[in-house]
Amino acid sequence: MVALAFLIPLALVVQQLARERALADAERQTTVVVAVLMTTTDPVAVDRALSTIAGGPTASRIAVHGLDGGSVGQRHARAEDIANAANQSSATTTEVPGGLSYLLPVDIGQGRNAVIEVFIPNSELTRRVHVAWYALTAVALGLVVASVWVGDRLAAKVVGSARGFAAAASALGDGQLDVRVEPSGPRELAEAALAFNAMAERVKGLLANERELVADLSHRLRTPLTALRLDAETLDDDHAAQRIRHAISNLELEVDEIIRTARKPSLAATEPGEQTGCDASEVVRERMRFWAAVAGDQGRRCEAIGVDTPAPVPVPRAELAAALDALLGNVFRYTPQGVPLEVAVSRRDGYVAIRVEDGGPGIADPDRALRRGETNHGSTGLGLDIVKRVAYNANGAVNIARGRLGGASIVVLLADAERPAQSSSRFGFVGRLSRDPAERRRRRAQRGADRSEVERSANLS
Structure with a gap:
């Protein structure tokens, strides 16, 4: 979008430059005609001089109006526009069918002005403009394709890092305490990955300490349980002794289960x-x-x-x-x-x-x-x-x-x-x-x- 914002004004500038170039050529041609008019105002002599000096298709685009013996060349502008240009002190332009007419008033003496008309066809006004536009369009398309490719690569790198981060967080939540993230992507994501790895190490250490503490505390319960079992053996009431021994056996089983659970290496989900x-x-x-x-x-x-x-x-x-x-x-x-x-x-x-x-x-x-x-x-x-x-x-x-x-x-x-x-x-x-x-x-x-x-x-x- 930024490239298009610059290329569109540039294309308009190219078009304006082509128009100004055509007008500059027309101005140079009038300079030659002015030099001829300073020598003679005879239409025949002016026409012969123009054919000799300008020559080619350029001579057919030049006309001189207001001479003593009539006009020289083909008129493209309207008579009213030519009359108005004769009363001006500087050159003017007017739209004509198929192009533009450049009108320059020239003093030929005795208080009279002749008007030099140079016809500029549309092909001259837009010469090489389309070529420049095609080149600019190709440049714009190239910039768009390049920006899309670069953006896609950068986005893929960021998304890949974010997905790896999310997968590691999900795995840690499922109990895989050994999962770690390879720092990559933008600096912020890399720093987050390092912080995640540090957190995972801390969680793993805390859980290991907790499991050991629970296992140790549970193991310490076996001593009073053994004492209770020995005391139960001394009871005279067989029914009560049997009930107490059964309760102690169940409690010992629970303590053993706690120890086994606490000794598990991870918090991974139970297998199906x-x-x-x-x-x-x-x-x-x-x-x-x-x-x-x-x-x-x-x-x-x-x-x-x-x-x-x-x-x-x-x-x-x-x-x-x-x-x-x-x-x-x-x-x-x-x-x-x-x-x-x-x-x-x-x-x-x-x-x-x-x-x-x-x-x-x-x-x-x-x-x-x-x-x-x-x-x-x-x-x-x-x-x-x-x-x-x-x-x-x-x-x-x-x-x-x-x-x-x-x-x-x-x-x-x-x-x-x-x-x-x-x-x-x-x-x-x-x-x-x-x-x-x-x-x-x-x-x-x-x-x-x-x-x-x-x-x-x-x-x-």
Whole structure:
């Protein structure tokens, strides 16, 4: 565009120069005629002199008007223009068919002026102009092609560097901690690549230190676990000892899993073959067997509902068990003894819902409870965060509300591994769990049975 902005005015200048050149030639020709008129004004003599001096086609373009014996040569301009030029003191030009007439008044004595007319055809006015225009057009096209090629090469270099930068950032986000960027392109991109490499090295070092710290801390837990196992061997109650030993074994397995996970060299995504699912109903049954014994010691009514029907979810068994233990552990930790507890599993609309309810004081601020590290009870605040991460990794959600037992009702929604959801209305499903008529009837019947049991106990006493 810049080249065209310069070449268009240049083309107009070339055209103007060709016109001025033709007028200069005409002026030189009139000089010869003026010299003849200073010698004689006889038309015959002037015509003979012009034929001798000018000669060729140029002589046919020259005419002299206003001589004593008439005019010499062919007239191209109109008579009025010639008469007006005779009264002028300088040369004038006028448009005529096929070109331009250059008119110069000359004093021939006795107060009279003759007019020398030089006809300039259009071919003389535009001679070699088109050649110059073609050359300028070729230059313009060459400049445009060259600028496009240079711009394309520069853009390709910048885009290539940016794409490499983006690919490296995406790879680092996927856990490939060894990925680095080769600095290239403009200075800004090269500096960004160097900063990215430094950041990647820093992240790799921080994660390595964190993995080692977690592994070391987890390994240190084995000593108190060993002491607990030895203490459990000395218990007289075989049932209680067996339960405690089972809990210690599960805890040791979790510690070993933490150590193995922490020792992994990268945060790369789990391979497709490694990601396995489980049956949510089976996991709930297994964990409720452990927690039911603890509930019996505290005088709690503990019930599992809907665990007889398979409920496959795309969550590893250990992760779902850890999330369930976190929820149930909070119930035993933060509600008074004797408060009822209920766990229900539902499968509907492409989702599996695990609902944990209690009759405690409830959760005053559900949003704050779901934020990592925040708690009102002086704990680490990580229990519900573990549950939330398990749900989100399974394309689910977590909802906290007031349950019908009077306390908190926490619903963990997980994607169904066998029946994908047809829509994204997972939060609507959470709300429908509390509005289900069959569920309400079952709860009312259960509450009636509980009251009857209480009354029967009172009468017996």
